[in-house]
Amino acid sequence: MNILSFKNLLFGTSLCLSCVAFGQEETQKINISQSDMINELSLTKTKLQKSHNIGDRYVIQLFSGPNGDASNKIKDYEALYEYPARIKYEAPNYKVWIGNFRNRLEADRALLVIKETYPSAFIPKPERK
Template structure:
């Protein structure tokens, strides 16, 4: 009797395990979802998505000097000088997430206290 109960219990555990594995094996190959993901990636490539740190917004001479000073302090970090009439902007970095940009901002603010994070 005990042996029979043990065998039945093991058999039930085996059946439940098989059904559990089958339940996790379902993959959805929905073409609409795949299409939307591809469109989102193409949009992000063309229009950009991410964040930069803006060091300065104002006069050309000051923007260029801050950009040069930043390049000396942090070599290897991408820098960009942008002109949006009538102001010049010194921007640095290319960050995918706001969290990455905020972490870099904490380090950069030690030497450039007016820096802010802006979306691209």
């Protein structure tokens, strides 16, 4: 009886191994093709992110006032923090904006750190584009 079960075990093992080998052979034949439009889309998104033209992003506003004061404020800020900063003109004032945060949670976390140095900083409501 042991010999019979050993033969069955040997047969079952060889059958499983052949199935695995056959399955691996089939997976090597898979061909994935990608459209050229995906690369274009990726480049366009990267360009929009760098130019801050993607809507519904959150920023932190440090300052609003004349251009000279805004320039001084951004220089002081860049010496202390790593978040990207920019000056945006909205008539009649220049505004110093920090970051380009995807969601309110990220902006709130950064605001807690920045408020230690700039207590009047706040998060304005994002514009819809």
